[in-house]
Amino acid sequence: MDTERCTIPQLGLVFFPAFDWAISPDHPEREERLLYTRDQLVEEGLLDLPGVMEFRPKVATENDLKRTHICIPSIPAVLTKAHLIAAGGCITAAKAVMEQKVKKAFALLRPPGHHAMRLVHGARGFCTINNEAILIEYIRKHYGSHLKIAVVDTDAHHADGSQDIFYNDPGVLHISLHQDGRTLYPGTGNLDELGGPGAYGLTLNIPLPPGSGDRELLFVTKNLVLPVLEEFQPDLVINGAGQDNHYSDPLTHMQVTAQGYAELNKLLQPDLVVLEGGYAIEGALPYVNVAIILALLGMDYSRVLEPDGQRDLVPPPPGALELVKKEVAYLRGVWAKRREIDLDKIFGTAPYYRRERRIYYDTDDILEHQVDQIKRCNKCSGYRVIYSRAQKRVAREISVAVVHLPWHVCADCRAEAESAYERLHPDGGLDRVYLQDVEKEVFLEKQ
């Protein structure tokens, strides 16, 4: 009956603009954010193109969330229906690609997710739960835990949430291109953040000097991202498509154009694209999203130009490209030698690698103190115990412990992790204790 369905459409689109959800009425992450983008997509008639198929977002389930996150004190306490649909929409997009209903998919939705870490006490960087991480865990649960996945996050802000979740995960390569953390939230994403003892070299950060534009972004893509992907041979490439590198974005200091974004996607050819940030809602988003969609469709995007005639576009500062070239050279060196490096020199010789961090939740004004202990194991990536204390302003401090069993956890680590969970008691300063066993899909909690 419908001959267009006989060949697999090039692009699946999941659109969820969350027109009734905002962090606060005048917040950049507000109802209006995707309004003009919707108008532009509809007026362009993009959904009528033979290569495009629209999907309804599903609602993420409790287990979809628990595979990735520990929501403290509970899931309903930290998030809303809109978050569940945004995460569910990403799963819908992933399913469409994995089940070959479409070749590629674009989850054009909000609220965004890439600042949300494994432990969620509230919202940070406008994000509460990590849409990309949730879709990755869904894929590994339903289509094979050995699937290798690469995330290339091109939001102007460092994808510190995704980095946190996959820091010690050998199945996920996480590359983040962002404005230098010394000049922008969240401040992390330096060259020396390269992954935990179980996945060293699989976290790569390229801090771009403020003022970098298409030239710098595309240089990194061609000279670092593509060669690394070529060698990693991922089963799936995901682009965390933040659009706040645009020259007209009010929150950042980058100079990327709609054409630059299209070129990036043409080069990268991601299987899945997930919208992250981007707050130039009238002058950039409508055009950047059309450009990305056309690039993913393999169509001509040369006419997608900002209507301001790029009046506010500033040339990159002198030396920006030179600096970026040095960073790329450094990271290619790390990548080439990642298997030969003596991990004991970096992570010590103790049976557990321990790191301490303070994490600030700017959106909800929460300060968290975290101690993360990773078992040094040569049979698996090592189980983890994470201790976390968090306090919102003058509210009572909440203190928890999380025992995390990664994919392909070895028998020794499993036994040790399970007894660690037995041993940890929600008293003596701990409000709650959680067990997160992704492989067996067992999520326990005691208080």
Next chain:
Amino acid sequence: MRYIIGIDVGGTNTNACLLVIDQGGQGHVLKMAKAPTRHEDLFTSTRQALAEISDEISSADCRDLEIHLSTTLITNAIVEGKGDPVATIITTGPGLAPEAMGFAFPVSLVGGVIDHRGRETAPLVMDEVRSALKAAVDQGARAVAVVGKFSPRNPGHELAIEDLIQQEFPGLYPPTLGHRLSGRLNFPRRVNTCYLNAKVARLQREFIDRIRDTLLWELAALSARTGQEAQKTRLRVFLLKADGGTIEMEKAVNRPVETILSGPAASVMGALALTEPSESCVVVLDIGGTTTDIAVLVGGKPLAEKDGAVVGGFKTLVPAFFSRSIGLGGDSTVSYQEGRIKIGPTRAGTAAALGGDALTPTDAIVLTEQGSFGDYQRALTVLENFSRNTGGSPRELAEEIHQAFCEQAVAAINGIFADLNSCPVYTVSEVLVPRGLKPEKIIGLGGPAAFYIPRIAHLLGVPYEVLPYYEGANAVGAAASRPTAAITLRADTALGKVTIPELDQVTDLARPALFDRRKAEQLALESARGYAEKIGAYYPEAQFEVDEEEVFNMVRGFYTVGKLFTMKAQVKPDVIKVVPK
């Protein structure tokens, strides 16, 4: 008394129905008639059906007569590519290249850009418009469509081009302008809609002129019979549209494209007029001679196409009921392939039992019904001949044909529901269709409905209803239809402007800060009423409603700078309830 004649020109037959409307506003069928449709001359079929019906009026006290006409004229013209050569002038701006929009006809791109909020970001280049029109006229264009990207947000460029055409190219006047045909966004669909409209405008005009002449003649004959003066009968003629609404014929001259796909709409309106609304999910099956049209009611309301009708491969913005047509009918071909009977999809011609020579599903019915209609002997002979290939007796073959017919109908219904449940493409009263829709009841109409509907319902395992007057229930539907009309209001208080494209209106708000939701709704309703009056869709009992509404705060740099209101207001779709005898 108030009378309405409904005429539906179908693929095989033209049906007509005479309704009288009682004091309570309910309709009663006085007479049904039918005539074979002549595709080469729709006008004559229409006139023939009309003549049969109007005999009945002669005895009645006729003060007020309406004729509701559902024709295939425009649909056929589009499918067959008939009409005038059209010059299509477009303005675009950033986005998809015009070559990528897949237009099946040449377009001329001229300079000028309007953005998503309706701001002009590049002025219209008049010299380019002029030379594009000149070139088109040189190549023989006789009609013109003018469409700008985002023209519903600011029709300024389209209106300026219209002025230029009126002054410098009067032969092409009036043009079809995008913003007047639809206030909805979707530029490629708007271009298709306007192109088709411009292309068939002359055909529609000629048809309407002939109908008008005939009707005046019929009316004179009528008054001669009744002894009344013709002037005492108020005659109004309406055309049926794809959304089941009517439009006054004289006003339809400029909007012919809206009268496409009125046939399937007439079937749905017949079902709505002749049944009580039901909460369940109802499949409306109109089984004709050539095709079966399938539509769906949810909660008593017809499903609509989300963006607009698709006709002859053209995606348009014409509001339309959701309807799918399959090549399965009483006059379809019967073939024997790989040990199985297959019906359709092409038309075989008149059934042997009715004087033709091909075997059709109708012959199988004649045999099973033992000649309650048609020629039993001829049916038997044609089935006997065919059964030499298939084996078995003619009676067994007839059963196999019935079974194949019903199974094909069920397969089509199941396919439609699979599509409905997977794609977010259809709306019920502008609310997304809930997931997990499944057929819960069948309403059937069309010639062979009484025979097939019980069997199809049995296969699907759902209850059914065969409409009263099922043979011509689509004509009852045409008669029972009422006008529809809608406007789009867009108020942008930061720009201080209100735009109502359908009315060519762009007004400055005197005090933007005081313009609120209540005022926007009030203005939308008033404008819908004004628009209905302008296009001949107003009637005294009409109710007006705002059926889509979006309100956004616009925040720039942490300050609220204004509000955006987008509303659709309309004549509430309605139907005259028809009480069966």
